[in-house]
Amino acid sequence: MTEYTADEMMTVTAARALRDGMTCFVGIGLPSAAANLARARHAPNLVLIYESGTIGAKPDTLPLSIGDGILALTADAVVSVPEIFNYWLQPGRIDVGFLGAAQVDRFGNINTTVIGPDYDQPKVRLPGAGGAPEIAASCREVIIVLRQRERTFVDSVDFITSVGFGAGPGSRQRLGLGGAGPQKIITDLGVLQPSPHTAEFVLTGVYPGVLVSDVQRQTGWDLQVSAELAEIPAPLPEELAALRALQAASAEGTEA
Amino acid sequence: MTAEVLTPDQVAASLDSGMTIGIGGWGSRRKPMALVRAILRSPLTDLTLVSYGGPDVGLLVAAAKVRKVICGFVSLDSIPLEPHFRQARQAGSIELTELDEGMFHWGLLAAAHRLPFLPMRAGLGSDVLAINPELRTVRSPYRDAEEFVAVPALRLDAALIHMNRADARGNGQYLGPDPYFDDLFCLAAAGRRFMSCERIVPTDQLLAEGPPQSLLINRSMTDAVVQAPHGAHFTSCAPDYDRDEAFQAQYASAAADPESWAQFRGRYLDVDEAGYQRAVAQFGRDLAAASR
Numbered sequence: 001m002t003e004y005t006a007d008e009m010m011t012v013t014a015a016r017a018l019r020d021g022m023t024c025f026v027g028i029g030l031p032s033a034a035a036n037l038a039r040a041r042h043a044p045n046l047v048l049i050y051e052s053g054t055i056g057a058k059p060d061t062l063p064l065s066i067g068d069g070i071l072a073l074t075a076d077a078v079v080s081v082p083e084i085f086n087y088w089l090q091p092g093r094i095d096v097g098f099l100g101a102a103q104v105d106r107f108g109n110i111n112t113t114v115i116g117p118d119y120d121q122p123k124v125r126l127p128g129a130g131g132a133p134e135i136a137a138s139c140r141e142v143i144i145v146l147r148q149r150e151r152t153f154v155d156s157v158d159f160i161t162s163v164g165f166g167a168g169p170g171s172r173q174r175l176g177l178g179g180a181g182p183q184k185i186i187t188d189l190g191v192l193q194p195s196p197h198t199a200e201f202v203l204t205g206v207y208p209g210v211l212v213s214d215v216q217r218q219t220g221w222d223l224q225v226s227a228e229l230a231e232i233p234a235p236l237p238e239e240l241a242a243l244r245a246l247q248a249a250s251a252e253g254t255e256a
Numbered sequence: 257m258t259a260e261v262l263t264p265d266q267v268a269a270s271l272d273s274g275m276t277i278g279i280g281g282w283g284s285r286r287k288p289m290a291l292v293r294a295i296l297r298s299p300l301t302d303l304t305l306v307s308y309g310g311p312d313v314g315l316l317v318a319a320a321k322v323r324k325v326i327c328g329f330v331s332l333d334s335i336p337l338e339p340h341f342r343q344a345r346q347a348g349s350i351e352l353t354e355l356d357e358g359m360f361h362w363g364l365l366a367a368a369h370r371l372p373f374l375p376m377r378a379g380l381g382s383d384v385l386a387i388n389p390e391l392r393t394v395r396s397p398y399r400d401a402e403e404f405v406a407v408p409a410l411r412l413d414a415a416l417i418h419m420n421r422a423d424a425r426g427n428g429q430y431l432g433p434d435p436y437f438d439d440l441f442c443l444a445a446a447g448r449r450f451m452s453c454e455r456i457v458p459t460d461q462l463l464a465e466g467p468p469q470s471l472l473i474n475r476s477m478t479d480a481v482v483q484a485p486h487g488a489h490f491t492s493c494a495p496d497y498d499r500d501e502a503f504q505a506q507y508a509s510a511a512a513d514p515e516s517w518a519q520f521r522g523r524y525l526d527v528d529e530a531g532y533q534r535a536v537a538q539f540g541r542d543l544a545a546a547s548r
Contacts, residue, residue: 051357052434065333072433080435085358090377113354114345119387121348127337128329129356133378163381175380176402 004235006147006188009207011037011243012235014098014145014186022095023047025135030145031098032062033246040242049094051131053079062250089134092178097139099182101146102126103157106200106221107171108144108164108182110136111157119159129161136162141183148187154220165199189215191232192223200224205232259426259451260480264294264529267450267482271414273300274323278364278410278445279307280417280438281491283333284499286430287312288418288452290487290529295321297528306410308360308437310491311507314340315525317350318511324351326410328360332504339511353388355379355407361437363410368443375404414448415441418488419473420496421462422453422481428473429462432494435472442477452482454496486533502543503536 007030014034018024020043026035027050036059039046048057056076057063063071072078079087088094103111112132116123136142142164146152164182165171172181182201185192191205202224203215208231216223235243262270268291271277281287292312295303302323307313309330316322318340330341344350355363362374375394385391385405394406417438419428428451430438442449451473457464462471490507492499510520524535 069433078433081357082361082437085361089358113383118348119383120345120352122346125337125342125345127331128327128354129382129384130329131357133356133382133384134358137378137380160381160383160386166381171381176377176404177380178377 002235002237002240004240006207008235008240008243010145010147010186010188012239013191013207013232014143015041015239017143017184017186018043018046018096021045021047023049023093025049025051025089025094025097025139027051027098027100028063028065029100031100033243034145035098036062036246037239037243040246041239047076049084049088051081051084053081053084055079055088060249061252062246085131085134089131089138092138092140094139095141097135097142099132099135099142099144099162101144101152103152103154104144104146104164104185105154105157107166107168108185108194108201109157109160109166110144110162110164111159113159113161115158117158132162136164136181137177137179139179141180144182144185146185146187148189148215148218150218150220153218165194169197169199171199189218193226195224202226203229205230207232208234259424259475259478261424261456262450262480262482264290264452264482264484264487265297267291267416267480268294268298268300270448270450270480271295271298271300274302275413276304276306276411278412278415278441279305279312280415280436280441281310281312281488282308282434282436283329283331284310284491284504285333285434286418286432286436286488286493287491288416288450288487289489289491290484291416291418291450291452291482292316293525293529293532296525306412308357309338309341311338311504314338314511317341317344318517322350324353326353326355328355328357332508333499334501335504335508339508343511355384359384359405359407360410361440362407364437364440364444366407366409367411368440371409373406373408376407377404379405410444412441412445414450415445416450417441417452417473418484418493419451419453420493421455421457421465422451422473423459423462424456424481425459426451426473426475426478426481427459427462427471428453428478429466429470430472431466431470431496432492439472439477442473447479449478450480450482451478452484452487454485454487454493456481456483484529486536489533489536500536503539506539
């Protein structure tokens, strides 16, 4: 069997979550790698939307930033950033949005703003909201991708930057947030999904060789396990080859 | 109304301490850096900055010119968080009103339209409302009765932007892939709207390099023009030049340590604009020599 890293497993799992023909709001880094892997494999008609205004971008190397020229050059259309926010995001025209996080809580609320209890003198200042609150509010669904550690999967986030299920069932409806909210948290250990009854994220899948107790040890709340817990298949050799080819082509582009 | 043609230092001299100043561009892209550097050399202080922040905010914060930042983010793009901004917040030395990018846009648009606020959904349920008690919500008066964040107008006392080309009358043109929100910064300002540019050209030459829709700024939106070649350095000013990533990396590493920062300041900032551009050219030559 081919060797692979935990990050490769996470990226492949994120790629598998995308269906052909979806419109997908993509950030730079792992989400971009996953979306382009999906496009190279099972979802050639995936419509990638980057915040800089590119719709239907088809990069053959991974962009370094949302302003990377490869995105605009390969796009079906390039529109302004306000149009992305006000025409594409807010009315709910985008199927799925990928978000990263510094912290996430049991209800999928995301913190990318500060670490520590004092907002005005935080232990660590983070980059902040960017466009994530719009994505979290209005994409039809959200997929959160981050490595699972006890300090990142916390009982209560230090700051709610982007709303998941708020305080639990019914919060999104009360707030008037149109999208369905986060439907998956994909980590380097497995996959968590919200319970339809409690809106709390529970473990629904683990990667080969990962124990449920490993995942629970890396979670800051009392992580429940789904009755239908699945083992997620290891990356296929074709998936790994496609991902590594994408990353190699991108590294070559960076050095050129 | 016809704009004046000024130098960066004359622009700084036209501003007052305590003002709320909007700065165009986005992150580390097409920032009016020559104008920012002129403010660094000026006695101005106690400023409130309104910006999709990049090194403009970082430099002014590092020079203790800033009381408060209102922003969507403060980033160097290829470096996610501006290092001076991070330090200042972790030390608790500046005030901050952080909106997300969409709210920030709505605030500029409200000011440009001279409306007190515009309604939006994003932000509801987030701690942005908890830490900014001045942010209020508003209920739709129609049958839906939906509740929204009432994003307040971001009114500006002055605006600074950088364009690729301009004429001496105050018309401005961008030639890159993105207008950012530079038109809104000018429209949101009550007056003192300053546009620097790579090159001032005759009005009848404005369409030589780009189509009519690249004329983002018209002369009703500006009060003065500054010719500042390489004036966005080290941020990008496509297609005239890309971001100077090597210089930005040096800036960020210097920011990490007081002694290196003092050296950086002495070499690049305690000099006039021509001195800055000479030092940057020397940096480029040293880099090329080192890689040979």
